[in-house]
Amino acid sequence: LPPSISLPLSISDPDWNLTWYTPHPDLSQCFQHTVLVWFPCMYLWSCGPLYLVYLWFTGQGGISLTSLCCAKTVLGLCLVSFGFLEVFYVLVERSAEIHQHMVFLLSPVIRSLTMVRRGREGGREGCRDTPTHDAMRFIAFFVYFSLQLTQLILSCFSDQRPSTDTHTYRKNPCPVEDASFLSKMLFWWFGGLVIRGYRTPLQAEDLWCLREEDSSDYYYTTYYILHPTPYTPHPTPYTPHPTHYTLHTTPYTPHPTPYTPHPTHYTLHTTPYTPHPTHYTLHTTPYTLQPTHYTLHTTPYTPHPTHYTLHTTPYTLQPTPYTLHPTHHTLHPTHHTHYNPHTTPYTPHRFCLFRVLARSFGPFFLKGTLFLVFHDAFMFSIPQVLSLLLGFMRDQDSDLWKGFMFAFLLFLLSSLQSLFNHQYMYSCFTVGMRVKTAVMGLVYRKSLVISSAARQSCTVGEIVNLVSADTQKLMDMVVYFNAVWVAPIEIALCLYFLWQLLGPSALAGIATVILIFPLNGFIAKMRSKLQVIQMCYTDSRIKLMNEILSGIKILKFYAWEQAFLERVLGYREKELNALKRSQVLYSISIASFNSSSFLIAFSMFGVYVVVDDRNILDAQKVFVSMALIHILKTPLSQLPFAMSTTMQAVVSLRRLGKFLCQDELKPDDVDREPYSPDGDGVVIDSGTFGWSKEGPPCLIRINVRVKKGSLVAVVGHVGSGKSSLLSAMLGETEKRSGHVSVKGSVAYVPQQAWIQNATLKDNIVFGQERKESWYHRVVEACALLPDLEILPAGDGTEIGEKGLNLSGGQKQRVSLARAVYRKADVYLLDDPLSAVDAHVGQHIFERVFGSEGLLKDQTRVLVTHGLSFLPQADLILVMVEGEITEMGSYLELMARDGAFAEFIRLFAGNERKERSHRGEERDGTHSTGYNHLVIKQCFDWLERCLVDVNSKQTTYTEDQKQEVLGKLTEVDKANTGRVKLEMYVEYFRTIGLALIIPIVFLYAFQQAASLAYNYWLSVWADDPIINGTQIDTDLKLGVFGALGFAQGVSIFGTTVAISLGGIIASRHLHLDLLNNVLRSPMAFFEVTPSGNLLNRFSKEVDAIDCMIPDGLKMMLGYLFKLLEVCIIVLVAMPFAGVVLLPLTLLYAFIQSFYVATSCQLRRLEAVSRSPIYTHFNETFQGASVIRAFSEQERFTLQANGRIDHNQTAYFPRFVATRWLAVNLEFLGNLLVLAAATLALMGRDTLSPGIVGLAVSHSLQVTGILSWIVRSWTDVENNIVSVERVKEYADTPKEAPWTIEGSMLPLAWPTHGTIELEEFGLQYRKGLDWALKGISLSIQEKEKVGIVGRTGAGKSSLALGIFRILEAAKGDIYIDGINIAQIGLHELRSRITIIPQDPVLFSGSLRMNLDPFDGYSDEEVWRALELSHLKSFVSGLPDKLNHECSEGGENLSLGQRQLVCLARALLRKTKILVLDEATAAVDLETDNLIQSTIRTQFDDCTVLTIAHRLNTIMDYTRVIVMDRGLITEMDSPSNLISERGQFYLMCREAGLV
Secondary structure, three states, rough: OOOOHHHOOOOOOOOHHOOOOOOOOOOHHHHHHHHHHHHHHHHHHHHHHHHHHHHHHOOOOOOOOEEEEEEEEHHHHHHHHHHHHOOOOOOOOHHHHHOOOOOOHHHHHHHHHHHHHHHHOOOOOOOOOOOOOOOHHHEEEEEEEEHHHHHHHOOOOOOOOOEEEEEEEOOOOOHHHOOOOOHHHHHHHHHHHHHHHHOOOOOOHHHHOOOOHHOOOHOOOOOOHHOOOOOOOOOOOOHHHHHHHEEOOOOOOOOOOOOOOOOOOOOEEEEOOOOOOOOOOOOOOOOOOOOOEEEEEEOOOOOOOOOOOOOOOOOOOOOOOOOOOOOOOOOOOOOOOOOOOOOOOOEEEEEEEEHHHHHHHHHHHHHHHHHHHHHHHHHHHHHHHHHHHHHHOOOOOOOOHHHHHHHHHHHHHHHHHHHHHHHHHHHHHHHHHHHHHHHHHHHHHHHEEEOOOOOOOOOOOHHHHHHHHHHHHHHHHHHHHHHHHHHHHHHHHHHHHHHHHHHHHHHHHHHHHHHHHHHHHHHHHHHHHHHHHHHHHHHHHHHHHHHHHHHHHHHHHHOOHHHHHHHHHHHHHHHHHHHHHHHHHHHHHHHHHHHHHHHHHHHHHHHHHHHHOOOOOOOHHHHHHHHHHHHHHHHHHHHHHHHHHHHHHHHHHHHOOOOOOOOOOOOOOEEEEEEEOOEEEEEEEEEEEEEOOOOOOOEEEEEEEEEOOOOOOOEEEEOOOHHHHHHHHOOOOEEEEEEEEEEEEEEEEEOOOOOOEEEHHHHHOOOOOOOOOHHHHHHHHHHHHHHHHHOOOOOEEEOHHHHHOOOOOHHHHHHHHHHHHHOOOEEEEEEOOOOOOOHHHHHHHHHHHHHOOOOOOOOOEEOOOOOOHHHOOOOOEEOOOOOEEEEOOHHHHHHHOOOOEEEEEEEHHOHHHHHHHHHHHHHOOOOOOOOHHHHHHHHHHHHHHHHHHHEEEEEEEHHHHHHHOOOOOOOOOOOOOOHHHHHHHHHHHHHHHHHHHHHHHHHHHHHHHHHHHHHHHHHHHHOOOOOOEOOOHHHHHHHHHHHHHHHHHHHHHHHHHHHHHHHHHHHHHHHHHHHHHOOOOOOHHHHHHHHHHHHHHHHHHHHHHHHHHHHHHHHHHHHHHHHHHHHHHHHOOOOOHHHHHHHHHHHHHHHHHHHHHHHHHHHHHHHHHHHHHHHHHHHHHHHHHHOOOHHHHHHHHHHHHHHHHHHHHHHHHHHHHHHHHHHHHHHHEEEEEHHHHHHOOOOOOHHHHHHHHHHHOOOOOHHHHHHHHHEEEHHHHHHHHHHHHHHHOOOOOOOOOOOOOOOOOOOOOOOOEEEEEEEEEEEOOOOOOOEEEEEEEEOOOOEEEEEOOOOOOOHHHHHOOOOOOOOOOEEEEOEEEHHHHOOOHHHOOOOEOOOOOOOOEEHHHHHOOOOOOOHHHHHHHHHHHHOHHHHHOOOOOOOHHOEOOOOHHOHHHHHHHHHHHHHHHHHHHOOOEEEEEOEEEEOHHHHHHHHHHHOOOOOEEEEEEEOHHHHHOOOOEEEEEOOEEEEEEOOHHHHHHHHHHHHHHHHHHHOO
């Protein structure tokens, strides 16, 4: 307010006593005219330019012209007008005083100019004088004051952004971006979500989208990790090449749909360009940049040695003709744009993850640290004000207004301390979230480029652990890292103030602190070592669990669940033992630090009273010292936790650094050149390759030139290096010498099909634009049309993880269709026809690879075991032990009469007959074969599709039905509402009453001891002084020491008890989860993504292990402490109950709002975490396919989207805690104000000791409430982990593994007879019958072959015999016993299967053969000899102890199949089922296997599901199946003579 308008007083009044030494305080006129005017103006003038610069560079200066903006502007103009009126008034009315004191003129002028600069922001100076009797000045005073007050209120609301701002394009943006300063400080902007969550349970669509700076796209590459300065796009067109087009980008703003940039973000400018023979096509789906289709021309591709460097330069898509900035959504290149996100090899001295993170996130973290500094300043001011208050209580002559001022100061400082504390926590959690986002992105991108050798040591389980447990440790470190250096400073300041109070006696406290620190440093070091051990066991457990989930079908076939369950529990027990030792050490640390306040007080007070009898402990010394000691207790208690967290983070940083430093594939191993119609498509000159740097080479002396458009066949025995040759062409191996060149784009079909958890259509299209005509041609050529008829929703059917709901042949054909659809220049095909029937294989070869096939003009390198295809190959490569021994066309090799010719004559005697038969078919003489059936179905399907497209009359309900039919996997769902009480009961029930009762008793005893020694101190402080001394000080000191010691012992007891109870509960819950999962039927694993289960076994179990016990320790400790404070305040001032009751009710009311929202956010965050793990898992397993198709960018964007989706739930989750804490701590500060005010009102009756006790304890309420909120939140949120772990307790389970009292003979089955009576199977209710009432009798020692096209029900029959699927109707009898009435393990362990997909587990080769150690080494070696693996295993350094990698990836597919045969030879049961068991081996090995089966299983019943019909031609019977029914059944010779379906299949295979 302009002071010139108010009553003029003498500015030179020297009497400062009117401010302090008076019952009616006031400020001097000099102070009012200078400090209160000049300082705010100086602040605004100094900060204004900086703020304008900030607005200029961030582009945030614009606002919308709203009514709020107009009101602020009008008020600002009014205030400016008043300012100039004041100057005029001063010049006219007070000119005489101006001559004496220029301040009368300077102050209005400065203020008026400030008003002009500040414009619409309005004034914030308050009333400085009292209005006079002058009517005009009286009116002016209130008008000016009203305008200022109104402007102040309006300034609490922020202006809207302009409609042109990119922010407005985002759906449901985070309100913090537009919140006012006051709203940000008090977290009012979060209130809307809390209220919504209280009314109805929150859903994912209710959450705000991430801010741009929090999104993964912001850290899309390492540019921002190294250069945190925001990137500014080039103002002028950036032209990397003299010609071609230039790509202009605008700053990217995240779109609400995670993967779809806004269509206006990119503009494509082109310059005249001469068309290239092969154009680049930029597709619009699934990530649409523009609604139209672009044709993009580029210059020839020149390989760059390093496509981007993680450590030094911004990420550049080199050497394509455009450079994109990492923070923008990039163009999605198709098969011609060779996107290679390979990095330079990591080495420890070049890469320091901590340094990289510090460079990126350090500035924002330092901003949060500034809040911490202010918090500490206010925190240390409080004891000084308390000292003044207690001095006031002792001085009866002091004016009462001073006491109330001290009380209000305590309230104000406590409130400011609280606000700055939570702003600091908010900053830390925000940084932690960003660190997690960046690190997860780094791990994901690293997993795309990791070398094959490094993959052996980095399993999916370990990667999941890195992105779950280790990133969480980094987040924790961000929150508590400052305590490592701030805590010692806080301790030093506390001891300094204590020295001022108690003099040299404070040295005793310093000595105590010095003794405590080394102890806890030693404990922290020990715990760090234990954590390394624990994390190793955790990694092993998660890795094993991932393998179990991947190979669950094999475990069930072999009844191995119990063996692997015991392996998991073995790791788990070691993990818990390390955790138990760590928790005991942690309990010692907690007890020492929690008792530190007592120990320091005891040592200082003891020394103080002992050294001199005249040293008096009065209330001021005792309780100001105790307030300082309580402040000291915070850094002392935080320091061990901070040190522990930092040590854990260091371990995690090392683990992450180790992974990020793993060897990578070298992009320059393969020279990728642009397509040209001339020359060779693939060239390898003098190539030597290995799977690792150190091991022996897998390929030697390789010289290959594959001409453009030619078909090259690669043949050889199992393990001869055929797949390694394709891997060398892809750059998947370590090139040791030579040169590799590939021209054009590449498509790859791996030997073991990699199928995504997506629809069949998405698996085929694989990120490309769907072109209907080409799509249908591909589907027909790959023989998928009959399968589309069977699948519930056609090509819209969802395929389970790893193709769980597809047969082996279907998976291989989908994998092939994906490659064919790509229209690549070079095709690398690793035995794609091994898993399909012979007639289907012939159809695919002719329609896809042959001279009239879809790929007839493309370069094709085909690894095959099918000899019938070799005559059509332009070039044949014969591989033997990693070397090409023969090379030439079929006729040339036959003419040489070498090993190849001999092999052909031995295994393909009827080749000529088969070729002539195929010639007949091509001439059209055969009209009833498979091809004609497929053509008919093709036309039928095309006709239906055209009708659908043209009519567009399909009803919505039909679409819904199709979607439901096609849906397979179940999304991880979040429960709603608060966590049920049963979850708490379940958790505490596992701990047991025997432990819970002592815990509660120990906590009560601990707080009783604390209350007693604090009250004892107040009595001591009020002790009268006689002759300058206090009496019985030794007794008082002894009682004080005994009570404190009792408290310390009880603290240790409670922490150990809770830790042990948490470990007991965790052990039981993990065991229940493991049992529930392993006892679930196969249908459960088909519909449940493995990421959901891995999430339970990693993140949720980790929360149960550590988070819940730690939260309980903290929550119970502070709850009892709050109870102690309330008792003390009520005892000291009973009237405080009037304040405590409403505060308690208000506390409960606010808490109820919060808990409903917080729990739901925790669930949503947990649910959104599972897809991340699933995607990581899927990507890691299919990395070679993703790289071959150059789809790294698309998968990276998908990973970014999943991470962002998870963070949208995590961000409001931690903000909710801050919102609650600010509100509740305000209530705690009201209690401080109430206690101080009541103490002042009872000044005449209350002793200083009681007042000091009550006020000093009430000052702790703010911190206590803060920690109660945090711990309560942690417990409430983490108890959700118990809920999620218990989810699978109620899912359907398969039949018991064993039945007690079973009378099943030990030698059963002794004969091996099998009878099926009207047996029927369904995969799921509502689907068609897989088997439709089959009746069949198989006699002892009978050999039965089962044939039929894919989907006929062959494998379903095997699933029924092993009860993988339970019968929907009918029964199966083995040796006269109904298998439905015996235990599953009793059945599955007595019969044997060699499955279609050979699965091995990480561990020794012996463990993979005999996990129960039931056989001797001699028996194992005999089985290996019979399975033709003895020579291979004998050549291994560790022989039977050879370590198999995850999935057996260090063995070829054929060798894995032979290991499965060895398993069967070991078990030697009376019934053997072969499910297409020799599909992946060459014909010679197949012949050896068949001879082994005929001799070794001669006295057994053998059921063979066959693709190679020649293997079953000597069988007793052949069963032909079609659509779940037996259509033919007789001996092979009789079926051929009947000229039925089996005869046609034999003709297709060239056997008749």
